[in-house]
Amino acid sequence: MALFTRADGQFLFARWGRPLVPVVFGVEDATVSILKGAIEAVVALAGHKMAETDPELGANLMIFFLRDWAELTQTPNLDRLIPDLPETVARLERADANQYRAFRFDAEGGIKAAFVFVRMDAALAEAPAETIALSQIVQTILLWSDTAFLGTSPLAVLSDGGPAILKPEIAGLIRAAYDPVLPVAATDPSHALRLAARVGRAQ
Template structure:
């Protein structure tokens, strides 16, 4: 049976699981027109695995899954409207620049712990060693669906017939995580046993 506990365990040892209850309303900033279908297709594909739906608009937020694509973190310093929308990014920016980070993601939550919104920042430089757009899009889509911890990092994607797919273990977790019987949020590791049992089906 797949042990899912590491996938939702934080560095301090706490277990934190959350999924969306709201339908997804994605919007992507900073992409060339030819790349938009790649990212939208990836989000749709991952949502289909989880059997989670979409909506035209979030009545309270407009959009609730926002992906910002940029070439350099310094671009955020020249975008006060983003800092106004997402104040947390201001505090994180020096660390992202120092670490030369490729991506950054933060969630906001409902009062009961379900995911309310996700803001993902993806730095795309065009370097030779950078993953293909399809891989980047699929990776970001997966990571926006659940509050994965660091344990999921090396296993999100897998190769298949010359292309990239969601790793079978991650696909099983996504399907199990969105089982209506399970809660939208959990902070007890006993939840992982229920999730593991469903992922093994």
């Protein structure tokens, strides 16, 4: 399945192996509520769980909103979370990127932490907060391919200026991915067939 096959041809699938504990930086309280509402909705869709605290990390889903990538190098202790932080910032600046996600994994290969960075450029500034929130959590609930959503979006917009909704096929895939019978991580492409079979049965 292309959504989990990386640009180098490697198949790599992972879902969260523990409850999500989110924390949001750089936005007003009203926007924090929108973000947490989107996280709760997608976690419920997956049949997964949230918690008040992670016993190992405290918070395991950190979402940062910023206006310039250079802010990352000025954030205390962030270099402990993001290896090679100066090089990463330089690469994001060269690419004129507006988002970046970094994941950490447990011994079984499941996601144990994610760090999400959103640079509010002109394009994102025009998008509804609900759309940004939903897009970020959908792209963080699973380890998608690095090319999964290039040129396309996991969301669909029903009306001009209105908030987006999750595409049904992506929603079905998220539900299938969290089937407790399936492993939290896989590198064998046959895993895609198991996912497809579950999506097919649900339709």
